[in-house]
Amino acid sequence: MKLSIALALAAVTVPLFVVSPAFSAADRGTDAQAQEMVGKAVALIKSAGPEKAYKAFTDHPDGAFKDRDLYVFVYDFDGLCLAQGANAKMVGKNLMIIKDVDGTEFIRGMIDLVKAKKKGWYGPYKFNNVETKTIESKRSYCEQGSGDTMVCVGTHVATK
Numbered sequence: 001m002k003l004s005i006a007l008a009l010a011a012v013t014v015p016l017f018v019v020s021p022a023f024s025a026a027d028r029g030t031d032a033q034a035q036e037m038v039g040k041a042v043a044l045i046k047s048a049g050p051e052k053a054y055k056a057f058t059d060h061p062d063g064a065f066k067d068r069d070l071y072v073f074v075y076d077f078d079g080l081c082l083a084q085g086a087n088a089k090m091v092g093k094n095l096m097i098i099k100d101v102d103g104t105e106f107i108r109g110m111i112d113l114v115k116a117k118k119k120g121w122y123g124p125y126k127f128n129n130v131e132t133k134t135i136e137s138k139r140s141y142c143e144q145g146s147g148d149t150m151v152c153v154g155t156h157v158a159t160k
Contacts, residue, residue: 027131029070031121034141034153041065041072041151042143050146054083058091069131069156077111077148086130100126101135110142114150119143122152129156 029037045053057065057072065072071085079096095107106125113122123139140154 027068029068029153029155031141031155033067034070034155037065037067037070037072037153038141038143038151041074041153042145045146045151050082050149054091057083057085058088069129070153071130072151072153074145074149074151075107075111077115077150079107079111082149102126106140110140110150110152114142114144123154124157127154127156132156 041053041057044056048056054074056063057074060066066085072083073081073085073090074083075081075095079094081090081093081095084090096111097105098107099105102125104125106122106127109125110122113120119142121139121141124137125139126135127138128134129136129138136156138154138156140152142150142152145151
């Protein structure tokens with residue numbers, strides 16, 4: 001009985017790995033695409049208002065604000081997640097002191113950058129790639145949104 005269950009599980013799981021294509025550079029968003037997506041997100045916030053825009057970023061992840069490993073995330077300057085295109089469960093949580101595997105408080109770092117410069121690149125830090133499901137080096141392009149908020153999109157760099 002145990003053997004037949006193991007064989008049945010193997011039959012179900014093995015093909016997932018066999019047919020799964022390698023994650024190539026073409027499957028990754030570029031820095032230019034990240035910056036463009038942030039620009040579109042900031043424009044939507046201005047035209048539709050924060051509430052509608054945040055809903056679009058979080059609830060419609062397969063639209064203009066989710067492309068491969070690129071997605072919009074928005075935080076206020078206190079660290080409260082307002083929108084998150086890859087994981088809606090993060091919305092409403094204060095993640096100011098969240099750390100990556102190396103101990104980097106990356107949300108705080110992004111907020112500090114936006115407060116000082118209004119926009120720019122933050123990183124590198126380590127974060128889960130939603131496509132590969134692995135921890136990779138990431139950097140994020142961020143701009144000030146409406147009021148004391150930041151709008152960001154990150155790009156991943158495959159680790160060797």
